[in-house]
Amino acid sequence: MQLLEEAIKSRGTVYPGNILKVDGFLNHQIDPDILRAIGEEVYRLYRDAGVTKILTIEASGIAIAAICAQFFNVPMVFAKKSASSNISKTVYKTTVHSYTHNRDYEVLVSKDYLKKDDVVLIVDDFLSNGAALTGLIDLVKQAGAALAGAAIAIEKSFQPGGRTLRAQGVRIESLAIVESMDDGNIVFARG
Amino acid sequence: MQLLEEAIKSRGTVYPGNILKVDGFLNHQIDPDILRAIGEEVYRLYRDAGVTKILTIEASGIAIAAICAQFFNVPMVFAKKSASSNISKTVYKTTVHSYTHNRDYEVLVSKDYLKKDDVVLIVDDFLSNGAALTGLIDLVKQAGAALAGAAIAIEKSFQPGGRTLRAQGVRIESLAIVESMDDGNIVFARG
Numbered sequence: 001m002q003l004l005e006e007a008i009k010s011r012g013t014v015y016p017g018n019i020l021k022v023d024g025f026l027n028h029q030i031d032p033d034i035l036r037a038i039g040e041e042v043y044r045l046y047r048d049a050g051v052t053k054i055l056t057i058e059a060s061g062i063a064i065a066a067i068c069a070q071f072f073n074v075p076m077v078f079a080k081k082s083a084s085s086n087i088s089k090t091v092y093k094t095t096v097h098s099y100t101h102n103r104d105y106e107v108l109v110s111k112d113y114l115k116k117d118d119v120v121l122i123v124d125d126f127l128s129n130g131a132a133l134t135g136l137i138d139l140v141k142q143a144g145a146a147l148a149g150a151a152i153a154i155e156k157s158f159q160p161g162g163r164t165l166r167a168q169g170v171r172i173e174s175l176a177i178v179e180s181m182d183d184g185n186i187v188f189a190r191g
Numbered sequence: 192m193q194l195l196e197e198a199i200k201s202r203g204t205v206y207p208g209n210i211l212k213v214d215g216f217l218n219h220q221i222d223p224d225i226l227r228a229i230g231e232e233v234y235r236l237y238r239d240a241g242v243t244k245i246l247t248i249e250a251s252g253i254a255i256a257a258i259c260a261q262f263f264n265v266p267m268v269f270a271k272k273s274a275s276s277n278i279s280k281t282v283y284k285t286t287v288h289s290y291t292h293n294r295d296y297e298v299l300v301s302k303d304y305l306k307k308d309d310v311v312l313i314v315d316d317f318l319s320n321g322a323a324l325t326g327l328i329d330l331v332k333q334a335g336a337a338l339a340g341a342a343i344a345i346e347k348s349f350q351p352g353g354r355t356l357r358a359q360g361v362r363i364e365s366l367a368i369v370e371s372m373d374d375g376n377i378v379f380a381r382g
Contacts (some may be wrong), residue, residue: 009341011227022314023301023303023304024304025266028268028269028271028300028301028304029266029268029301029303030214030257030266030267030268030269031266032260032261032263032264032266032267033264035257035261036261037259045258047286054235058249058250059249059250059253059269059271061248062249062253062254062257063253063254063256063257063267063269065254066221066226066253066254066257066258066293067257067258069221069223069226070226070227070258070261072222072223073223073224075220075223076215076220076221076223076254077219077220077253078218078219078223078250098202102317108219109219110214110219112214112215112220113214113215113219113220117362179244
């Protein structure tokens, strides 16, 4: 997606440890035009997939999920990272490893909001090692729901998440695929 | 806002401790029609306020902020609840008390995304004791930015947040105001 690739090139910053910082337009401050374009493109890709629910994980997936839910006109659900007294006691749970923070955390979705007749589209801002996406897929499986696939804003294809999950048959559509970013030089994969 | 009040009545649940659970349509699963209507109404209320930025706090304010940012066509920023290695080291910080979890937490916004020429509209899902809103206002003040006001989906007017902050001159527009919910009977304030 050209608008997103341009924003990554002009407004993204590469830090040591394969960190691509896009806080200026995607996951701390969020650009309204880029967000709308992401929603449009995800809808174009999955409009015929029968999606009944958008699923993401807090916090940086929520804005993307919210805009996608507007295009699909279906509810969105965000998985919560820790138990809350405001949440139903009947939840699906899984464990996700955060490479950024180097720890495991528990992720929850209420059983009320993922049902076996749902067709779920998972959306997230990044796909690197695939930990969050693997956890979200596990929640969909626990619910007995169908998985339409995943829509990711930025995939780092030099990390194994996308390759591993596609090999398991998961449909993954990434709007910008970073093939390498050695010495801060961001190179995108071409279709 | 009628659609929101109807959803609170039909899909909300009152729990002991003045907890109003609206996880089914506002802050775990999010209804796309209600979210769109919130965005429209917030835009109607603040369209002439010169808003340049929408500010909220993770996680349950993000979807509302994202839709509002679409209507205003300005960037949104969400304050983060803990330090992250993915965030700039130059941040505005404040401390917020969570009554739900009964603890204090630190809230951060990068100095890159709140500037002194910004006119900021704060949005959030709930206003009860006003802790989160007070913290967000503090971040706006630290940045030297102007505060257009706050837009809140659900205010509990029997708790002191709204009264206290309005007395300080803050413009607060709440789309549904719950006056009481004794014995699970939700009563809305009438303008």
